[in-house]
Amino acid sequence: MRKFRLSSTALALLCAISLGTLGTADARPGGGSSIGSRGSHTWSAPPRTSITPGWARPMDQSATPRTPSGYGSPGYASPSPMPGYGAPAYRPSYPVRHPFLSGFAGGFLGAGLFGLLSGHGFMGGMTGGTSFFGFLLQVLIIGGLIAFVLRMFGNRGQRSPMGMPSSTGAPPVGNAGGSAPVTLTNDDYMSFQRLLLDIQAAWSAQNMRALASMATPEMTGYFNAQLSDLASRGARNIVSNVQFQRGDLSEAWREGNLTYATVAMRYSMTDVTTDSMGNVIDGSSTEPVTVTELWTFVRADGRGNWILSAIQQAG
Structure with a gap:
């Protein structure tokens, strides 16, 4: 009997070593990364909020190609020069x-x-x-x-009103992608909180069908890849006791028939990763952790519900 206990302990240790490169400390939905798309604002830093006073981390993965569109909006890095930028400006007669x-x-x-x-x-x-x-x-x-x-x-x-050299030929500053700000309602904020809780529950149950109904195909693909990676390593992540603490709108805008909303959300949870035998690999089932992330939601105006479009790490 003692020999069996030693074998089980050794097996758990081997599993922990084999999963050491998994990064299970951030095994919750999104894996502690910045993933997804925010329309034309994907590569622009979300405006700061009271609970996210620092800049959000740029996207680690996104289906939206990084282009110099949206020139002049607050971004993570200087955009590439626009075609013709710096060329001699047209000089009228x-x-x-x-x-x-x-x-x-x-x-x-x-x-x-x-x-x-x-x-x-x-x-x-x-x-x-x-x-x-x-x-x-x-x-x-x-x-x-x-x-x-x-x-x-x-x-x-040739000079600006302040006496400094003018930037003749520079492209005009405007909203990225021609987006327009919108106003949200209390029902919208309630939907965001409900999605936060439901997505965490579907994640823990490994219910891909439920996740697909609450997220864009891009985000569903990321979730599926992350869960598949855990399963291939004989691990499972369980998020429970999720408690929404506070939220703050970063920005909301419309692009064509789509409406986007990026919301900073702080919540607590128990985040534990186990092996196939139920042994804890990382995290704790008793000690809650507090997380602050920016979630972006999207919906089609006049039809459909809000669904998750991106998750970004704060700070």
Whole structure:
């Protein structure tokens, strides 16, 4: 009998060693990673909340390709230059850029040509030395004024109101993907809390059909891969006694006929991973842990329910 107990202990130890690389400390749904998609906001950092004062961790896995779309939105890294960025900006013609100065110079020359056509000569004629030198003086004064005004307007066009060099040619800043903010209701927040609890329960029961009804196909695929990996190692993760503590909306927006909502949620739970014989590999069935994550939900406007679209780790 003693020999059998030693064999069981040795077997449990071998299982623990073989599962050492599994990272079971974060074996809950999502595996402690940042996974999923947030539409055009996937590669932009969610706005901070009172319970997530730091930036969320970028996506470790996502079906959304990382592109420079959404330029100017708060992201995790500087986006790649947009096509044509930094190239010389289009420079309109002089009359378009300076319509008032063009009219002034044109009026000055037009007055001289009108004098020639009317028989009075350029600037009323030059019948004597005094008139000639007076004409030259007028030309010099008016020419100097024109040069001064042109220089002043040219400098203003190349500098920002604060005197710093302008970023001519930079793409305009706007909402990523043309998204528009939306307002949520109390029913929406209740749905988020219910999904948090139901997804944890379906996860512990290894009920993939239930998970597929509460998550996008992308998230369902991640859950399936994670559960399959645990099963192939002879392990099982059980999350129980889930208690929602606090939530805070990070952002909610609409893209086409889809509405997204990213919510920071803090909850406690008992998170334990066992082997095929029920021996605890990691975690505790008695000591609860507290987790803060950002969950993104999506739904089709006017039809369907909220479903999970992404999980991101906070801090």
